[in-house]
Amino acid sequence: MQHLSTRLLLLVVLILPSFCQNSLPDSRLDPTVTIAVLARNAHANLPWFLGAIEQLSYPKNRISIWISTDHNEDETAELLTAWTEAVRELYHHVNLTIGLEGRYGDESGHDLGYWSEDRYDHMIAMRQEGLDMARRSWSDYLLMVDTDQFIYNKNMLSDLIDLNKPIVAPMMNSTSLYTNFWGAVSQDGFYKRSDDYIDILDRNKMGTFEVPMVHSIFLVDLRYRRSRHLKYHPPPPNYHSAADDIIQFAFSARNNDVPMYITNTRYYGYLIPPVDQGPQFLQLVADYGLFIRLHHIHSDMLLKPSEFLPRPPPKYSNKLNFDEVYMINLERRPDRRTMMELALAELGIEYKYFPAVDGRQLNSSYLDELGVKQLDGYLDPYHKRPMKMGEIGCFLSHYFIWKEMEEKGYERILIFEDDVRFRINFIRFFYEMMAEADSHIGGWDLLYIGRKIMQNDEDFVSNAQHLVYPGYTYWTLSYALTRRGMTKFLAQDPISRMIPVDEYLPILFGAHTNKEWLHKYSPRNVLALSANPLFVEPLKYIGEDGYVSDTEDSVPITEAKQEASSIEKSRDTEFSNSDSVGNRHPLPRHGEL
Numbered sequence: 001m002q003h004l005s006t007r008l009l010l011l012v013v014l015i016l017p018s019f020c021q022n023s024l025p026d027s028r029l030d031p032t033v034t035i036a037v038l039a040r041n042a043h044a045n046l047p048w049f050l051g052a053i054e055q056l057s058y059p060k061n062r063i064s065i066w067i068s069t070d071h072n073e074d075e076t077a078e079l080l081t082a083w084t085e086a087v088r089e090l091y092h093h094v095n096l097t098i099g100l101e102g103r104y105g106d107e108s109g110h111d112l113g114y115w116s117e118d119r120y121d122h123m124i125a126m127r128q129e130g131l132d133m134a135r136r137s138w139s140d141y142l143l144m145v146d147t148d149q150f151i152y153n154k155n156m157l158s159d160l161i162d163l164n165k166p167i168v169a170p171m172m173n174s175t176s177l178y179t180n181f182w183g184a185v186s187q188d189g190f191y192k193r194s195d196d197y198i199d200i201l202d203r204n205k206m207g208t209f210e211v212p213m214v215h216s217i218f219l220v221d222l223r224y225r226r227s228r229h230l231k232y233h234p235p236p237p238n239y240h241s242a243a244d245d246i247i248q249f250a251f252s253a254r255n256n257d258v259p260m261y262i263t264n265t266r267y268y269g270y271l272i273p274p275v276d277q278g279p280q281f282l283q284l285v286a287d288y289g290l291f292i293r294l295h296h297i298h299s300d301m302l303l304k305p306s307e308f309l310p311r312p313p314p315k316y317s318n319k320l321n322f323d324e325v326y327m328i329n330l331e332r333r334p335d336r337r338t339m340m341e342l343a344l345a346e347l348g349i350e351y352k353y354f355p356a357v358d359g360r361q362l363n364s365s366y367l368d369e370l371g372v373k374q375l376d377g378y379l380d381p382y383h384k385r386p387m388k389m390g391e392i393g394c395f396l397s398h399y400f401i402w403k404e405m406e407e408k409g410y411e412r413i414l415i416f417e418d419d420v421r422f423r424i425n426f427i428r429f430f431y432e433m434m435a436e437a438d439s440h441i442g443g444w445d446l447l448y449i450g451r452k453i454m455q456n457d458e459d460f461v462s463n464a465q466h467l468v469y470p471g472y473t474y475w476t477l478s479y480a481l482t483r484r485g486m487t488k489f490l491a492q493d494p495i496s497r498m499i500p501v502d503e504y505l506p507i508l509f510g511a512h513t514n515k516e517w518l519h520k521y522s523p524r525n526v527l528a529l530s531a532n533p534l535f536v537e538p539l540k541y542i543g544e545d546g547y548v549s550d551t552e553d554s555v556p557i558t559e560a561k562q563e564a565s566s567i568e569k570s571r572d573t574e575f576s577n578s579d580s581v582g583n584r585h586p587l588p589r590h591g592e593l
Contacts, residue, residue: 029062030058030059030062031062031140031141031161032062032063032064032092032137032138032139032140032141033058033062033063033064033139033140033141033142033143033157033161034063034064034065034066034130034133034134034137034139034141034142034143035053035063035064035065035066035143035145036066036067036127036130036131036133036134036142036143036144036145037065037066037067037068037130037145037146037147038067038068038069038123038126038127038130038146038147039067039068039069039076039080039147040069040070040071040072040076041072041073041074041076041282041285042069042074042076042147042148043072043074043075043076043079043312044074044282044285044286044289044312045147045148045150045272045285045286045289046076046079046080046083046147046306046309047079047305047306047309047311047312048150048289048293048303048304048305048306049147049148049149049150049151050083050305050306050308050309051303051304051305051306051307052149052150052151052152052269052303053065053151054087054306054307054308055154055304056151056154056156056157057154057155057157057158058157058158060090060091060092061090061091061092062092063091063092064091064092064093064094064095064134064137064139065084065087065091065093065094065095066095066130066133066134067080067084067095067096067097068096068097068099068126068129068130069096069097069098069099070097070098070099070100070101070122071099071100071101071102071103071104071119071122072101073101073102073103073282074282077098077101079309080096080098081096081098082308082309083306083308083309084096086308086309087308093137095133104116104118104119104122105118107119114277117243120243120244120245121243123245124232124233124243124244124245124248125232125233127144127232127233127245127249128231128232128233130142130144131144131220131230131231131232134220134222135222135228139222140221140222140223141161141219141220141221141222141223142219142220142222143157143160143217143218143219143220144217144218144220145216145217146216146217148216148271148272148285149172149216149217149269149270149271150269150270150271150272150289150292150293150296150303151217151268151269152267152268152269152270152296152301152303153170153266153267153268153269155266156170156268156269157219159263159266160219160263161219163208163261163263164221165208165221165259165261166220166221166224166226166227166258166259166260167214167218167219167220167221167227167253167258167259167260167261168208168214168218168219168260168261168262168263169181169214169215169216169217169218169219169260169261169262169263170217170263170266170268170269171200171201171262171263171264171268172216172217172268172269172270172271173267173269173270173271174270174271174273175270175273175288175291175292175424176273177198177201178271178273178274179201179271180214180215180216180217180218180262180271181200181211181213181214181215181260181262182194182197182211182212182213182214182250183195183196183197183200183211183212184197184212185212185213185250188240188241189241189242189247189250189251190241190242190247191213194211196209200262200264201264203264205264206264206265207263207264207265208261208262208263208265209261209262209263209264210259210260210261211260211261211262212250212254212260213246213247213250213260214250214260214261214262215246215249215250216246216271217271218260224258226256226257226258227258229252229256229258230249230252230253230256230258231249231252232245232248232249232252233248235248235251235252236251236252236255238255239251239255270292270295270296272285272288272289272292273288275288283428284425286315287424287425287427287428288424290346290347291422291423291424291425291426293346294343294346294347294421294422295421297339297342297343297346298339298343298421298539300339302342313348314345314346314347314348315348315427316347316348316349316427317348317350318348318349318350319349319350319351319414320349320414320427320430320431320434321412321434322412322413322414322480323405323408323410323411323412323413324352324405324408324410324413324414325349325350325351325352325413325414325415325416326351326352326354326401326413326414326415326416327340327341327344327351327352327353327354327416327417327418328354328356328397328398328401328415328416328417328418329353329354329355329356329418330355330356330358330418331355331356331358332358332360333418336418336419337353337418339418340416340418340420343421343422344416347422347426347427348427351416354397354400354401356393356394356397357392357393357394357396357397357400358393359388359389359390359391359392359393359394360389361393362389362392362393367392370396370495371495371496372392372396372495372496372498373495373496373497373498374386374387374497374498374499375497375498375499375517375520376497376520377516377517378499378517381514387498387499387500391500391501392498394476394500394501395494395495395498395500395501395504396495398415398476398501399494399495399501401413401415402481402486402489402490403490405481405483405486406486406487406490409483410483411482411483412480412481412482412483413480413481413486414449414478414479414480414481415476415478415479415480415481416449416477416478416536417476417477417478419477419538419539420450420477420478420536420537420538420539421536421537421538421539422535422536423533423534423535423536423537426535426536429466429531429535430449430535432465432466433447433466433467433531433535434480436461436464436465436466436467437464437467437529440461440462440463440464440467441461441467441527441529443484443527444482444485444527444528444529445481445482445484445485445488445509445526445527445528446479446480446481446482446485446505446508446509446526446527446528446529447479447480447481447528447529447530447531448470448473448478448479448528448529448530448531448534449477449478449479449480449531449534449535449536450475450477450478450479450531450534450535450536450537450538451470451473451474451475451476451477451479451502451530451534452473452474452475452502453470453471453473453534454471454472454473454474454513455471455472455511457471458470458471458530458532460532461529466531466532467529467530467531467532468529468530468532469528469529469530470506470509470511470528470529470530471506471511472506472511472512472513473502473505473506473511473530474502475502475538476501476502476505477536477537477538478535478536479505485526485527488508488523488525488526489508489526492508492521497520499517503517505526505528507521507524508521508524508525508526508528509524509526509527509528510524510525511528
């Protein structure tokens, strides 16, 4: 009997752990993580940085937040104070340390953005304090992250933990060749370009790669036995390189055989590249942040600011010194309208929504009533066909804006179509360009902001940095128009001999290559200018995934005339799927495919 009891007890001891493990699959808690943040003069972009931290899909009660900020010349400390108070109960622990305000002693006489020795020494000490804090709190992981990172991927933290690497960084996209890893280092620990750096950066090679340096955002597995020897400060006796936080930490990792990795298998977000020091340093940082947010809007990947902070108003909230700013959009394309509204709001541009003339809704009776006739002899230069109804709708959309400008007595207007993306520093460069146009070419009529350049031998405007005289041009993505230019456009009675609007404009400034069409319009005395480089570009180019032509897939005007007897049909089905705003779809040129 005692024998049997012993056997039963042994059986329970063997089976019970397995039973508990199988019956309680969620019994293991997620690893604990300390997120360490250093912030200085980060006010412009903090709402989006902190918003990304809030939105990480990781249990907040397993996260501790450690933030240190000092030597600010903006409202960084005030924002961080408000945020940490608001989220304190959400996270396991929240700690904010606010140091001295103003500049470092040895920054005196230097522009903002200057890295002094005092600043490097302080940065190294603060990095070490963040590392020590994570260790003292027995965190399993440390996420070291700077405030110039725009994190988009909510699963980033979980992804990095799942990779099970001692130190691993998510590769962040950038506006340049700069990112948050080095492919190689020189003997003294400085940057060196590796043969595969560009392939990793461009994701021609995808995976998780061992590299000698990661920085700005990376995860350290503090459970890894050798990680206990990692440190920023003090450097070991055999360290003979610069007093630099990222170089010293990378050296410590190599010195203790702790490998670093970069992973580029998923999209994680963007970082701000180094910004030149100077009096405009803080504005340049803000401009980069704005461009990154616009990029995500254009890519349908909205970056959300913190829900616990007031959203900062845009620096500019006006019409850019124009009487009116128009945004043309087809009412059946609310997706594009939403995207443009978000982008223009970020830029602080006030605008008027202008419903486009929809090629699907046009019929021969309406065109006859307007007096619309195609130019005799016009055939599309690529497809050898008459105008399509979508192209007519596109022309009429612009024509009706010109007429409204005439009726309301506007002196200057600015037009955006709804399929554009804005270049970096759009507002600053736009104002500089307009000042150049008014000072150097006071009588200009038309100024392209975005277009397709069809000739590469364009002349620069003398003493101007942003302007050229345009040659033959396609597309009407965006342009500025003066009252004098509008008068010249309308004086030709263009709807009675209509051609696509982006063929019409180059004819009026004498740059069209088709001499037969050119000589049917006179005078050709429009004074045209163009931004250089262009300030907006199309959302998609021909051949890119997701490209949709808003004018091409429609019925030519001759076929529409033949279908006049079917006008009573539903207007949504009378003509094929065509839009009235957007880029004409010629055969690919200039390496578009």
